[in-house]
Amino acid sequence: MNPKLSETVGPYFGEFGGRFVPEPLIAALDELDATYLAAKADPAFRAELDELNKSYVGRPSIITEAKKFAAEFGDLRVFLKREDLNHTGSHKINNVMGQALLAKRMGKKRIIAETGAGQHGVASATAAAYFGLECVVYMGEVDTQRQALNVARMKLLGAEVVAVTTGSRTLKDAINEALRDWVANVDTTHYLLGTVAGPHPFPTMVRDFHSVIGNESRAQMLELTGRLPDVVAACVGGGSNAIGIFHAFLDDPEVALWGFEAAGDGIDTPMHAATLSMGVPGVLHGARSYMLQDEDGQTMESHSISAGLDYPGVGPEHSWLKDLGRAKYHGITDSQAMAAMRLLSTTEGIIPAIETAHALAGVEHLANVLPAGSHVLINLSGRGDKDMETAGRYFGLLS
Amino acid sequence: MSAVKELLLENKQSGRGTLVGYFPAGYPTVEASVEALVAMAENGCDLLEIGVPYSDPVMDGVVIQEATLMALENGFKLKDLFEIIRGVRERVETPLLVMSYFNPILRYGVDEFAKDLKNSGAQGIITPDLIPDEASLWLDASEKYDLDRVFLVAPSSSDSRIVSTSDASRGFVYSVSTMGITGERAKLDELARSVVSRVKSLGTEPTCVGVGISTAQQVREVNSYADGAIVGTAFVKAYAAGGQEALIAKTQELASGLG
Numbered sequence: 001m002n003p004k005l006s007e008t009v010g011p012y013f014g015e016f017g018g019r020f021v022p023e024p025l026i027a028a029l030d031e032l033d034a035t036y037l038a039a040k041a042d043p044a045f046r047a048e049l050d051e052l053n054k055s056y057v058g059r060p061s062i063i064t065e066a067k068k069f070a071a072e073f074g075d076l077r078v079f080l081k082r083e084d085l086n087h088t089g090s091h092k093i094n095n096v097m098g099q100a101l102l103a104k105r106m107g108k109k110r111i112i113a114e115t116g117a118g119q120h121g122v123a124s125a126t127a128a129a130y131f132g133l134e135c136v137v138y139m140g141e142v143d144t145q146r147q148a149l150n151v152a153r154m155k156l157l158g159a160e161v162v163a164v165t166t167g168s169r170t171l172k173d174a175i176n177e178a179l180r181d182w183v184a185n186v187d188t189t190h191y192l193l194g195t196v197a198g199p200h201p202f203p204t205m206v207r208d209f210h211s212v213i214g215n216e217s218r219a220q221m222l223e224l225t226g227r228l229p230d231v232v233a234a235c236v237g238g239g240s241n242a243i244g245i246f247h248a249f250l251d252d253p254e255v256a257l258w259g260f261e262a263a264g265d266g267i268d269t270p271m272h273a274a275t276l277s278m279g280v281p282g283v284l285h286g287a288r289s290y291m292l293q294d295e296d297g298q299t300m301e302s303h304s305i306s307a308g309l310d311y312p313g314v315g316p317e318h319s320w321l322k323d324l325g326r327a328k329y330h331g332i333t334d335s336q337a338m339a340a341m342r343l344l345s346t347t348e349g350i351i352p353a354i355e356t357a358h359a360l361a362g363v364e365h366l367a368n369v370l371p372a373g374s375h376v377l378i379n380l381s382g383r384g385d386k387d388m389e390t391a392g393r394y395f396g397l398l399s
Numbered sequence: 400m401s402a403v404k405e406l407l408l409e410n411k412q413s414g415r416g417t418l419v420g421y422f423p424a425g426y427p428t429v430e431a432s433v434e435a436l437v438a439m440a441e442n443g444c445d446l447l448e449i450g451v452p453y454s455d456p457v458m459d460g461v462v463i464q465e466a467t468l469m470a471l472e473n474g475f476k477l478k479d480l481f482e483i484i485r486g487v488r489e490r491v492e493t494p495l496l497v498m499s500y501f502n503p504i505l506r507y508g509v510d511e512f513a514k515d516l517k518n519s520g521a522q523g524i525i526t527p528d529l530i531p532d533e534a535s536l537w538l539d540a541s542e543k544y545d546l547d548r549v550f551l552v553a554p555s556s557s558d559s560r561i562v563s564t565s566d567a568s569r570g571f572v573y574s575v576s577t578m579g580i581t582g583e584r585a586k587l588d589e590l591a592r593s594v595v596s597r598v599k600s601l602g603t604e605p606t607c608v609g610v611g612i613s614t615a616q617q618v619r620e621v622n623s624y625a626d627g628a629i630v631g632t633a634f635v636k637a638y639a640a641g642g643q644e645a646l647i648a649k650t651q652e653l654a655s656g657l658g
Contacts, residue, residue, distance in 0.1 A: 018533050020501055022458050024553035024575055026530060026560065166464060167454065179457040184579040186555065283502045283528075284455065296477045297506030299454040 005250040005326060011200035014323060016316035019199040021179070021286045028186045033201040035106050040208070045101065052097050053212065056130070057087050059094075060216045063224060063377075068347040069360075070376075073367040079229065080350070080380040081217045081245060090353065090382030091213060091241045092123040092194060098209035100127035103190035110134040110189045114178045116143055116171035116237070117308030117355060118150025119382055120194030125159035127192075135159040138177045140170035143307045150386050168301040171237075171311045175285050195238025196315030199286030203315050210244025217377060218248040225375060231366055233258040234379040235358040236276065236329065237309035239318045241381035246327060256328070259318065260362040262304035263331030273302035274331040275314040276322050289316040305334040305390065306354040308382075336361040338394055341384060353382035354390065401547050403446060403494050403522050403570040407605040407626045410445060414658040416622025419607055420444035420650065421498060421631030422638075423452055424483050425475030426466045433486035435638060438647050440493035443654025447487065448525060448629065451480060451499035458527040460582030462632045466639065477503055481519040488520035496549060496570070498525040504537070513540035523547025523570055531567035538567065549573050554590040558601055561594075565602025571626060572598050572606040582632050584611030587620065595625045618656030628656075 010017050019029060039045040053059040061082045070078035083091035103111055111133050115121030121137040128135030137154055141163040144151050154161050167173035175198075182191040196203045196210075214232075221229050232249050234242035236259035249255040264272035272278065279290040284299055292300040292312035302312040321327035332340075337354060340361035345351045352360060359378050366376060384391065392398040410417045420439040426432050436447050452467035452475050459467070484495060497516060504512045504524070516524070523546040529537065531550055541548045547570030552561050555578060565572050576591035577584060591608050598606040608621045609629030621628040630653055637649035 019530065020528055020533055021530075022528050022553075022575075023530055023551040023560070023564070024555055024578055027553075027555035027557065030557075166461075167468075172455065176455050176457050180460075180580050183458070186578060283505055285457075286528075293502065293506060295506070297453075297503035298471065299502075 006247055010204040013317045013320035016281070016289050016319040017200060017203060017287050019286060020283045020288065021199045022183060024183050025186065028182070029199055029201065031106060032102065035102050036201055036205050039102060039105060049098055049101060057093050057097060058085060059212065061085050063217065063220045066344070066348050069344055072343060072347065073363050075372040076363070076367055076370065077375045078363060079221065079375065079377045081213060081377060083213060083241065083379060083381050084352065084356070084383035088119070088123045088126050089385065090119040090123070091210060091244060091379070092120045093126070094212055094244065095194065095206045095209040095240065096120070096123040096127045096192060099190070099192045100131050100133065103133065103192070104131060106190060108188060108190040110185065111192045112136045112138065112178050112181050112189055113192045113194055114138050114171065114174040115194065116174070116310060117306065117353070118143070118147040118154065118386060119308060121159070121161070122150050122153045122157070124192050124194070125154040125157035128159060129157045136181065137161050138164050138174040138181070140164050140168070140174050142169040143171065146390060147307055147386055148389065171307070172299065195240040196243050196317060197238045197285055197287060197289065197313055203287065203317055206240055207243045207247060207317060210240055211247040213241070213244035213379060214246060214248030217245060221377060228252055228255050229377040230370065230374040231256045231258055231376045233260065233359050233362050233366065233376060235309060235355050235381060236261050236314065236318060237273070237311050237355065238313070239315035241379050243315060243317055245379040250326065257321070257326060258362060258366065259327055259329045260332045260358045261329055262306055262309035262358060263333045264303040266333055267331045271303035272331065273304040273310050273312065275312060276318060276329040277331050281319065284313040287316045289319040290314055290322070306337065306358065308353070308355040309358065330362060330365055332358040332361045341391065342395065350380070351384035352380060353384050354387045356381045401522070401570045403496065403547050404605060406445060406494055407571055407607070411626050416657045417445045417607065417627030418443060418618060418654055418657055419446040419448055419627050419629040420634055421448040421450055421629065422634055423450040423463065423467045423470050424480050425452055425470035425473065427469055428473055429475065429479045429483060433483050434643060435646055436487045437490050438643060439634065439650050440491040442647050442650040443657070444493065444650060446627070447493050447495045448498050448631070449480070449483065449495060451477070451497060451503055453500040453503060456500060458580055460580045460632060462636050462639070463581050466635045477507055481515050484519040484521045495521045496523050496525055496547065497521055498527065501526060501529040509536040510540045510543070513544045513546055517544040517546060523549060525549040525573060527551060531564055534567070541569070551575055552594060552598060554578055554594050558597065561597050561601045565598060565604050568604050572602065572604050573629070574598055574606045574608045574625065576608050576610045576612070579610065581610055583613040587611055587617055591621070592624055615653050615656030618653050622657065
């Protein structure tokens with residue numbers, strides 16, 4: 001009998017995952033793995049996290065049916081899982097509170113994090129303030145400019161933000177710099193990695209902390225509609241919000257899973273971040289997974305209008321789900337995403353993050369392949385406040 | 400026996416000790432890196448370590464990052480590596496190891512990479528982001544082509560990991576001197592002595608110390624308790640500041656720390 005897909009844990013997801021990191025980090029990964037396994041088995045840890053989710057994060061997040069938005073695409077029902085309503089404005093806080101509790105358990109007083117859009121950095125800075133930890137956030141210099149408001153938020157929360165000036169100066173290079181910091185400070189520091197990528201145990205642990213999204217959604221959809229949705233969809237950069245909502249549905253074969261990647265200027269151009277659609281397997285940031293690389297194994301620079309999806313790698317579990325055929329992945333261009341951002345804003349009064357807008361744009365693609373009356377559940381992973389400068393310029397709204 | 404191991408044991412016995420010199424392939428150009436490596440061999444390096452430029456070098460400090468990035472910007476391709484090895488091999492007999500992050504090797508094909516490495520005359524590979532636990536393809540290929548495998552151990556490594564890493568290594572074990580990335584350190588950690596003594600007592604392979612070594616005094620000190628001192632950043636920094644001449648001077652200066 002095949003084991004359940006949802007019960008798969010690292011280090012390996014099929015041929016993906018692993019721990020491709022320098023030996024100096026192995027002891028810290030072992031410590032984290034052991035601490036996490038002990039915490040997972042400890043009802044007191046679960047209770048503490050549940051209480052934080054309830055009284056600080058604002059869980060459970062609600063589901064909103066987007067009727068006017070759906071009507072634009074024909075005979076579909078679209079449901080939004082409102083992770084944008086969490087404290088700090090995105091799903092990222094789910095993982096951060098879990099890992100911050102683990103840092104406390106390990107006696108580590110300092111956390112470091114990488115951030116692209118700044119949402120994970122803001123969530124990390126928030127947890128650091130809440131738990132009284134020192135916090136350093138690495139952010140590509142390009143991203144500090146396009147997400148300047150989030151930089152200010154992190155600083156106001158008391159975190160130090162380091163603008164990374166190496167390589168492509170985006171998320172990939174922020175992760176490199178965080179890894180370098182971690183190698184040097186591993187005794188005192190926990191690396192609070194913000195997505196389901198990286199070496200084991202991160203892909204499994206981060207997924208588990210985000211699986212609350214899918215678990216809540218599954219029950220909420222059953223209550224709302226009396227059945228499971230036909231499609232569960234999310235945007236995919238590193239893949240944390242997508243895995244979070246997919247996970248509860250992995251063993252429901254009647255539920256199709258769709259991940260929407262950033263196709264930038266288009267997947268037929270070099271300017272995209274569609275790792276699963278266009279990449280090949282390789283090793284980046286500690287795990288074997290699909291990635292964008294040239295014929296020499298050099299990582300290629302990705303491109304997306306959305307800083308949070310601008311990453312040439314992806315979590316290993318997504319690579320596994322792709323190869324299994326359990327999840328499908330499709331690219332959404334910058335202009336398609338921006339159109340969806342505007343459409344949700346004007347039809348529903350909800351301004352989504354540009355990352356999230358990629359999943360919303362996916363509805364148009366789904367409308368072409370789904371039977372009439374289908375139910376689509378979308379992870380509304382973040383709110384768009386942080387993107388107002390980009391959107392203002394894009395739509396010509398700034399005077 | 401591995402030629403590298405043999406050299407390390409001989410140099411230890413004679414009281415000379417060993418200086419391992421790192422230089423990036425293709426920095427600043429393919430031709431210039433051949434000249435640089437030959438000069439390092441002729442002026443006191445006992446063993447050469449050719450670094451493969453890589454887009455995401457997480458174990459490297461800013462000096463080596465900038466040099467390897469320049470190599471890539473100047474058009475370095477992986478196939479050039481084998482030409483560089485041949486070019487050096489034609490002029491000096493100094494044993495030669497390649498230092499490479501894993502993805503370029505994986506993309507090239509681990510078996511193919513090992514074969515081309517062997518044919519070009521190199522002795523093996525140092526793999527900073529590949530631990531033996533994940534290295535089955537490379538373990539097979541290195542056996543097939545009779546190549547050395549240098550894995551890292553660190554002050555944070557448990558005794559059991561030191562044993563398994565030493566068992567998987569061939570040539571020597573790379574002891575990381577301190578918890579940190581490549582770059583110069585004014586003081587070498589006491590941690591270096593401690594990790595070396597654990598490698599010596601728990602395993603059978605020789606061990607060289609790398610990360611942070613930049614003076615003749617440090618080369619001498621490290622050779623008093625380990626089987627060799629690995630220097631990278633100090634050479635690259637000298638070259639960046641004063642070209643070939645400065646590199647030769649730095650090599651001679653550091654080699655003066657040998658017995």
